[in-house]
Amino acid sequence: MNRPAILLTTAALALGTLVPATVAGPAAAAPVAGGAAPASARGPAAVAAGHSHPQVLGVRGVGVYRIGASLASLTTNGHIDWTVPTCGGVVHAGATGSWAGVILLAFRDGRLVEVGTATAPPQSPAGATVGMSFDELEAIYGRRGSLIRNDAGDAEAYLVRVGSRVELFTGHPIRPGVGYFQVGPASFVERNFRQGASC
Numbered sequence: 001m002n003r004p005a006i007l008l009t010t011a012a013l014a015l016g017t018l019v020p021a022t023v024a025g026p027a028a029a030a031p032v033a034g035g036a037a038p039a040s041a042r043g044p045a046a047v048a049a050g051h052s053h054p055q056v057l058g059v060r061g062v063g064v065y066r067i068g069a070s071l072a073s074l075t076t077n078g079h080i081d082w083t084v085p086t087c088g089g090v091v092h093a094g095a096t097g098s099w100a101g102v103i104l105l106a107f108r109d110g111r112l113v114e115v116g117t118a119t120a121p122p123q124s125p126a127g128a129t130v131g132m133s134f135d136e137l138e139a140i141y142g143r144r145g146s147l148i149r150n151d152a153g154d155a156e157a158y159l160v161r162v163g164s165r166v167e168l169f170t171g172h173p174i175r176p177g178v179g180y181f182q183v184g185p186a187s188f189v190e191r192n193f194r195q196g197a198s199c
Contacts, residue, residue, distance in 0.1 A: 057123070059162045064077075081096045087197075091108075106184070115182065124160075126160075128167070133177045134158050134177065148193075151194050156171060157171065166190050167183050168193055
């Protein structure tokens with residue numbers, strides 16, 4: 001894995017520990033759009049203060065941050081806060097509005113190929129979130145998902161395939177369980193986990 005990717009991952013994980021703006025109120029007690037939380041969920045999903053967006057991050061993306069969206073268009077429309085060009089045509093970016101500090105974005109050749117979070121919510125359409133154990137993911141997904149290891153054999157993650165796209169739940173560096181949840185095409189998200197960044 002290259003240094004910019006390590007820095008972004010570290011920033012994302014740090015963000016997950018620094019975002020204390022969770023409020024257990026009426027919005028948190030309400031079921032998430034699309035159904036009730038699974039039995040394995042750890043209590044009601046907390047809602048970050050000031051966030052009125054849907055709490056579901058799926059393989060198509062979330063809100064205006066749809067897989068395949070143009071970086072230029074999102075920037076022009078005020079949906080991109082910052083960018084960090086890396087190599088191989090990949091640009092990492094931060095969202096604005098209610099998604100600021102909640103999701104991180106990756107664009108390849110100007111198109112969105114990854115949306116990730118180190119916070120909970122958002123959750124997957126099945127109800128999986130950052131902070132769950134891999135056993136809890138197994139209970140939610142059953143045969144639809146599997147625990148995988150990277151090619152170097154030094155990291156594990158839980159992978160759920162949805163057509164040519166994936167949900168990927170990677171470990172946390174200092175505690176057991178999920179520290180980062182990302183979605184996008186398998187050719188980018190899964191490949192980067194298994195092989196590391198290409199440059």
